Amino acid sequence: MTLHRVATPGIGLTQQAEHALSQWIEPCLGCDLISAGAIRELCNDGTHLHLHLELGFPADGYRDSLGRALKALLLAHTQAASVEVEIDWSVSSSSITRQTLPGVKHMIAVASGKGGVGKSTTAVNLALALAADGARVGMLDADLYGPSQPRLLGLSGLPDTRDGKMQPMIGHGLQCMSIGFLVDDESPVIWRGPMITQALTRLLQETNWHDLDYLIVDLPPGTGDIHLTLAQRMPVSAALIVTTPQDLALLDARKGLRMFEKVNVPVLGIIENMSLHVCSQCGHEEHIFGSGGARRMADQYGSELLGELPLDMRIRVGADDGVPIVIAEPTGALTQTYQTIARRAVARLSLRERRTTATVLPEVVEA
Structure with missing residues (x-):
């Protein structure tokens, strides 16, 4: 990205702004905007500052609050009489994904070490949160x-086929493909490893994904054939690990994280599900499955805790009804938590993509 940096008669004003921005940590990226290469233009006309950002992650629902925070920062730490903040965003395409999976910019795997931790429910709500921020998501x-x-997306029936490719089913705006569309609900899939590998490959490559920013992949629990096929043969950009605070779940989650490390798939962070239960009658808070486990795991493995989700009946009801909580309560506190986690995850992914080309501000003498 080319940065247009203009020095004009406001003595030191641009440098004051640069210093303030270099000291402020953007919550989603986890670093300052200058080192992230997010500043496209920074200029002044003597008393008025103009800041133009281009984020590498979807931010339709985040622009206003980020703009307000930056205006307050610059007004407090510079001599500017007024501040204008312009925020754009775009998702760059992974070169590997673009070459091997046309129509998809990034694949993000959502995994767990064991079953029952709410991985699939977490995955669909994160996907819907990204879509609410303006991304095209599958x-x-x-x-x-x-x-x-x-079931989570309230979908049924067979997908259409055109030109030899299956058309994804659409649920709450998400493009979706699943073996569940192709087999009876009550029919078990009794396949050996090679058949599973072939089926996964076909689901991925024989679906006509339409111009996706992100394809979220809901993996089965464990570290089996499907995980190795996806990690070794598919263009996976990164992974997310979902766990509960329980020691048993964390033990298996560690195995999942180490598996991705071994196959050189970066782990963006860890999500702790069922972190806390709040009684709907009295408001009493209780850590039913323990506390702090995911944070300790993140510290141990040099990863990051992206967020904590409560044990809440509304999440379960939405999942059973095919109306996930992000759709059922778009402005609710639970949705806000999913949105924060989703933004942090894709912001970290964009940071990995930009780190090699991050803009370094040149030395400029103020007029």
């Missing part, structure tokens, strides 16, 4: 033995 249900996404 969902590949890679849990071939126990597909959940058709």
